[in-house]
Amino acid sequence: MWARMWAGLTVLLVVVVVASLFAGVLTSVQASPSQLSAASPLSRVAQKPKVVLKLLAITDDAQINAWKEILDEFRKIDGGKWSYVDIAFETVPFQDLFPKIESAVAAGSDMDMVQSDGPDMKHYAFYRSLIPLDKFFTDAEKKQWLPQSLEEGSYRGVLYGPPMMQSCSLLMYNKQMTDAAGIKPPQTLGKSWTMAEALKAWQKTTTRPSGSSVPSVWGLRWGQGTWVGDYEHGIFRRSNGEKGSPTYNGVGPDGITFVGYMDTPESIEAMQFYQDLHRKYKVTPIEAIPQIFETKKSAFMVTPDNRIGELNRLYGEGKFPWGVTGIPYFKTQLCHTGSWHYGISPNTKHFDEAVAYVKFASSDAGARIWYKHLRQLPANVALLNTLPEYKPGASQAIWVEAMNKIGVPRIQTPGYTEYQQVFAEVSLNIIAGANVAEQMKAGAARAQQLVAKYKGWK
Incomplete structure (x- = not known):
């Protein structure tokens, strides 16, 4: 009897142990879903x-937010092929970006x-x-951008980097302030103010405040942020020249001659007006x-x-x-x-x-996310054509019209970085009250000296 009972207990014990082992295996598998899907593409990427x-x-929260959202979508494409990729951002002020890029490359920095x-x-x-990235983009992919952006x-017909967006600066205004002053800015590009006409609006x-020489509201800020540079x-100086003139061209056809282009009498006259806006008419602050x-x-x-x-x-x-409204001008209206x-x-x-990542970010899908955050003129043709705010008669249509009708590239030279640094210094000195003619002539000579090393670059 005891032998039969012991045999029964033995069988029961074995069953319990085996059941426990199976239960343990099943629990382990259920607790690790990644093991169940180890054959899927997403799990292979995750490994x-x-x-x-x-x-x-540059330091700009809107851009960072755009890149983060683009990254989220990038991780999902091609079946999650790039889901293991992340981005770390190093940001610097606008004026520090260009020398930072060069020094980082020269130093072999991890970038x-x-x-x-x-x-x-x-x-x-x-x-x-x-x-150079030319061979990584098909002809069809290159056609997704505006020709100006491409x-x-x-450089020498080889693509080195796709665009994030396009641009053209115009004259925005606060409607409440212009209404209060009885000013009606032109509503069409063809009727844009001249500089003299715009000055009256800026003065008005x-x-x-009563008893104060410092305005509580200024008439004008010419340019983004607090930086002074070539873009705006x-x-x-270029606007004060007839189209095709040395003043309008801004630099010689060789891309390295600034004397006789940056310092023409018309350029000096225009920059004198720029100084007067700060110091004579006092419609824009000396300190941004x-x-x-x-x-x-x-x-x-x-x-x-x-x-x-x-x-x-x-x-x-x-x-x-x-x-x-349109950007004011002297002789020839233009936006960069x-x-x-x-x-x-x-x-x-x-x-x-x-x-x-760059290919996705510059595609129509990436550009749409970028536009959502930045709200600036897209470089992607298909996206631009689908946005209702750029349709004829819509709120931002004038930016497309201006880019197509009066838009010109900034001066084309491999010495643009050196030139811009010189021109920024000259402009700041002019704001501070320095002799305009002396500054422009010295600046042209200095810029030409710095870019002489690029002779034959074309």
């Missing part, structure tokens, strides 16, 4: 080591991607500070005020349409009472085109991931 791409760019201004692309290509991102909207301020237009401290501002995105972020979609481009550093250790 790849994480790659962090380092991106050097994968850069944000580069359109005119600087030829400079970086000349110095091999960027990897040219700006190329400059408001000084170079328009002054951050977010002067956004905080309602200026009635007018010369800027691309990315200002709209900033106003929407601060006040809510469509809540700020902005309007836009060109904007930011992607570039890949020769120091990258993750080229495949970097070029894949």
